[in-house]
Amino acid sequence: MSRSVSILGVTGSVGQSTIQVIEELRAQGRDIPVEAVTAATRVDLLAEACRRLKPKFAAIADPTLLAQAREALSGLDVAVGAGPSALEEAGARQADWVMSAIVGAAGLAPTMAAVRRGALVALANKECLVCAGPLFIDAAQAHGATLLPVDSEHNAIFQVLTHPDRVERLTLTASGGPFRTWTREQMASASPAQACAHPMWSMGRKISVDSATLMNKGLELIEASYLFGFPSESIDVIVHPQSTIHSLVHYVDGSVLAQMATPDMRIPIAYALAWPDRAAVSTARLELAKLAQLTFEAPDDARFPALKQARLALSRNAAATTALSAANEIAVEAFLAGRMGFLDICRTVEDALAHLEGAEAGLLAKSPSSFAEVEAVDQAARRAARLIAGNLAAA
Ligand code: NDP
Ligand code: MG
Numbered sequence: 335m336s337r338s339v340s341i342l343g344v345t346g347s348v349g350q351s352t353i354q355v356i357e358e359l360r361a362q363g364r365d366i367p368v369e370a371v372t373a374a375t376r377v378d379l380l381a382e383a384c385r386r387l388k389p390k391f392a393a394i395a396d397p398t399l400l401a402q403a404r405e406a407l408s409g410l411d412v413a414v415g416a417g418p419s420a421l422e423e424a425g426a427r428q429a430d431w432v433m434s435a436i437v438g439a440a441g442l443a444p445t446m447a448a449v450r451r452g453a454l455v456a457l458a459n460k461e462c463l464v465c466a467g468p469l470f471i472d473a474a475q476a477h478g479a480t481l482l483p484v485d486s487e488h489n490a491i492f493q494v495l496t497h498p499d500r501v502e503r504l505t506l507t508a509s510g511g512p513f514r515t516w517t518r519e520q521m522a523s524a525s526p527a528q529a530c531a532h533p534m535w536s537m538g539r540k541i542s543v544d545s546a547t548l549m550n551k552g553l554e555l556i557e558a559s560y561l562f563g564f565p566s567e568s569i570d571v572i573v574h575p576q577s578t579i580h581s582l583v584h585y586v587d588g589s590v591l592a593q594m595a596t597p598d599m600r601i602p603i604a605y606a607l608a609w610p611d612r613a614a615v616s617t618a619r620l621e622l623a624k625l626a627q628l629t630f631e632a633p634d635d636a637r638f639p640a641l642k643q644a645r646l647a648l649s650r651n652a653a654a655t656t657a658l659s660a661a662n663e664i665a666v667e668a669f670l671a672g673r674m675g676f677l678d679i680c681r682t683v684e685d686a687l688a689h690l691e692g693a694e695a696g697l698l699a700k701s702p703s704s705f706a707e708v709e710a711v712d713q714a715a716r717r718a719a720r721l722i723a724g725n726l727a728a729a
Contacts, residue, residue, distance in 0.1 A: 336364065336365040336366070337366060337431050337607070338366070338367045338368070338369050338428070338430045338431070339356065339366055339367075339368055339369065339429050339432070339433065340368065340369045340370040340371065340389075340424055340425065340427060340429040340432045340433070340448070341353070341368070341370075341371045341372070341383075341432075341433045341435065342371075342424060342425060342432065342434050342435060342436050342441060342445065342448075342459075343372060343373070343434070343435035343436035343437065343441065343458075343459070344371040344373060344379075344380065344383045344387075344435075345376045345383060346435055346436075346437060346538050347536065347537045347538045347541075347599070348433070348458040348538075348599060348603070349371075349383070349433070351598075351599045351600050351603055352435065352603050352607075353383060353387060354600060355603050355604045355607060355613075355615060356368070356387065356607070357386065358616065359604075359607070359613055359615075362613075362614065366607075368387040368388060368389040368390075368429075369389060369390055369391065369428065370390065370391040370393065370424035370425075370429065371384065371387060371389045371391075371392050371393075372393040372394070372395065372420075372421050372424045372436065373392075373393075373394055373395065374394070374395040375395070375396050377394065377402050377403050377406050378406065380392060380394060380406070380407075381403075381407055381410075384407055384410050384412050385410065388410075388412075390411075390412060390413065390427070391413045391415065391423065391424060391427055392407060392412050392413070392414050393414075393415045393416065393420035393421050393424045394414070394415075394416045394420070395416070395418070395421055395440070396416065396417075397416040397417040399416065400414070400416035400417075403416065418443065421436075421444040422444050422447045423447075424447075425443075425445060425446070425447030425448040426447040426448070426450075426451060428451075429453065430453065430454055431453065431454040431455075431456060431606075431607065432445070432448035432453050432455050432456065433456045433458065433484070433603070433606075434448070434456065434457050434458060434459045434462065435459060435484075436462075437459065437461070437538055437540050437541070438459075438461045438540065438663050439462060439465040439659065439660060439663065439712055441459040441461065441462045442461075442462040442465055442466055442470075445457075445459065445462050446470070446473065446705075448479070449473050449474050449479040450473065450477050450479075451477065451479075452477045452478040452479050453479055453480075454479075454480045454609070455474070455479055455480065455482065456482045456484050456603070456607065457481050457482065457483055457484055457485070457488075458484040458485060458599075458603075460485055460553050460554060460557045461553065461659050461663070463557050463560055463561065464553050464556045464557060464560075464655050464656070464658075464659040465656050465659050465660065465708060465712060466656070466702075466705065466708050467560050467652035467655055467656065467701070468560065468652055468701065469652075469702065469703075469708060470560070471561070481561065482605075482606040482609055483602075484599075484602045484603055484606050485554060485602070486581075486597070486599065486601075486602050487506045487554055487558070487581040488554070488557060488558060488561055488562075488581070489601075489605060489606070490580035490581040490582075490592070490602075491504060491558065491562060491581050491583055493593045493605065494582075494583050494591035494592065495562070495583055496591070497585060498562070498563075500585050500586050501564070501568075501583055501584065501586070502568075502584045502585060502586050503564075503568050503569070503570060504564055504568060504570070504581065504582070504584070505569075505570045505571070505572055505581060505583075506551060506554055506555060506558060506570070506572075507571075507572055507573075507577070507579050507580060507581055507582070508551045508571055508572070508573050508574065508633065509532070509533060509534045509535070509545065509573070509574070509575055509577045509597075510548075510574075510575050510633075511532065511533075511545040511546040511548065512529065512531050512533055512545075512546050513529075513546050513637075513676075514573065514575060516637075517637075518636070518677070521637065521676050521677055522676065523675070524676040526539070526543070526669060526670045526672070529542065529543045529546040529676060530542040530543065530546075532545055533575070534577040534597045535597055535599070539670055540663070540667075543669060543670065543679070544662070546676070547640045547680055548640045548641050549640035549641075549643075549644065549662050549680070549683075551571050551633070551641055551644075552640045552641045552644025552645070552658075553644065553659060553662075555569055555571060555641070555644050555645065555648060556644055556648050559648055565649075566645050566649045571641060572630050572631070572632070572633075573631045573633050574629065574630050575629060575631075576625060576627075576628055576629065578595070578596070578597070578620065578625060578628055579592045579594050580592075580593050580594065581593065594620060595617070595620060596618045596619070596620055600615055600617050601617055639680045639684070640662075640679075640680050640683070643658060643680065643684060644658060647687070650698075651700060651701040652701035652702060653697060653698045653699070653701055653702055653707075654687065656702065656708055656711045656712055657686070657690055657697075657711055657712075657715035658683060658687065658715075660712040660713075660715035660716050660719070661682065661683045661686035661687065661715045661716070661718065661719040662679070662683050662719075663716070663719075664682070664715075664716050664719035664720055664723060665678070665679040665686075665719055665723060666679060668682070668723040668726075668727070673723060673726070673727045674723055674726045674727065678726055682719055682722045682723055682726070683719070685718075686719040686722055687715075687718075689718040689721070689722065690714060690718050694714050697710065697711050697714050698711070
């Protein structure tokens with residue numbers, strides 16, 4: 335395999351795991367030139383990534399950091415850009431394979447730049463798919479882009495989806511997050527540090543909080559529905575604390591195919607990078623006797639209302655899923671900044687959607703038919719969530 339690559343969000347948790355996979359495969363003699371990398375604000379980590387990967391282009395999202403980024407990258411043979419146009423340029427440059435690992439809807443425009451030129455797009459960023467939904471999938475099809483799911487559950491399904499038209503149901507597994515056994519009273523006073531202390535995965539702060547509320551699984555339910563074309567009713571969620579089975583596909587003959595592995599993002603990343611082949615990576619191997627048992631339990635909707643909220647939005651339309659994800663981004667930000675409690679996150683999402691329903695009902699009446707409409711719904715949901723978060727902080 336020789337494949338040129340770009341990494342959107344190279345300084346994040348998925349970005350860093352992608353660097354590790356590339357370095358390991360390069361050490362095996364594979365040719366993996368790097369075209370472009372991006373970061374938001376962490377100039378030092380961006381410079382370190384450039385030293386390791388030797389990309390041709392590096393983009394920093396914050397335009398005020400351009401001079402600092404130039405300084406940090408001086409001496410390396412890399413062009414530097416800043417701001418939204420530079421992020422899009424990173425996606426648009428001619429790499430065979432693009433890792434989409436920016437967090438949040440901010441990843442949509444650069445990822446779409448890769449989609450529009452028909453690239454292989456390794457999709458870790460779930461928010462951009464949840465945000466733009468069917469429009470994103472249609473664009474990938476129209477431009478001949480290949481979406482390679484990297485989110486571990488969707489990667490698992492992708493690996494065992496041998497007969498897509500003979501599927502009865504999908505089951506997404508969830509670790510249950512750090513508060514799986516906590517009471518609602520305990521959750522009410524949970525701190526950002528506690529919410530980010532995930533028992534099985536080490537991840538960025540936003541997805542860690544989403545895992546604690548189970549909104550992550552809600553977003554993944556929507557992601558699975560859009561990616562694989564199944565309605566909400568055909569997708570189950572089961573809590574599986576060992577995070578060994580990453581998801582399951584149930585076929586019409588009663589067979590159930592699952593993908594299993596130790597929880598390590600390098601596995602789905604390597605799968606996407608080598609696809610349709612497989613590559614050797616030195617991840618910890620699954621030792622079933624050591625694991626001894628795999629357990630499963632139903633998610634508790636009373637303590638974790640996010641899953642139901644996501645189902646409701648999904649069964650409604652793609653405007654509701656755009657709004658859900660945007661409102662959640664604002665609520666998580668407010669929680670991480672200490673401006674609201676943990677239980678307020680889901681409350682804010684619910685209230686923001688209800689507010690839109692009342693004040694801007696037209697926006698949620700139908701699925702967006704253009705990216706401009708997606709942007710309008712996204713922005714309206716952010717405004718509503720900020721208003722509610724502001725009221726909570728003032729109360
Ligand atoms: P991190 O927070 O660790 O990293 C996010 C990356 O995006 C960083 O490179 C960050 O730059 C960049 N970034 C943040 N905000 C912006 C912005 N406004 N514009 C441009 N770039 C920005 O996140 P993760 O790596 O954990 O997650 C990335 C995505 O992958 C998320 O959508 C997440 O849901 C998904 N995912 C992650 C998994 C994981 O194991 N971590 C598993 C499955 C999916 P900087 O460092 O400079 O701030
Ligand atoms: Mg996942």
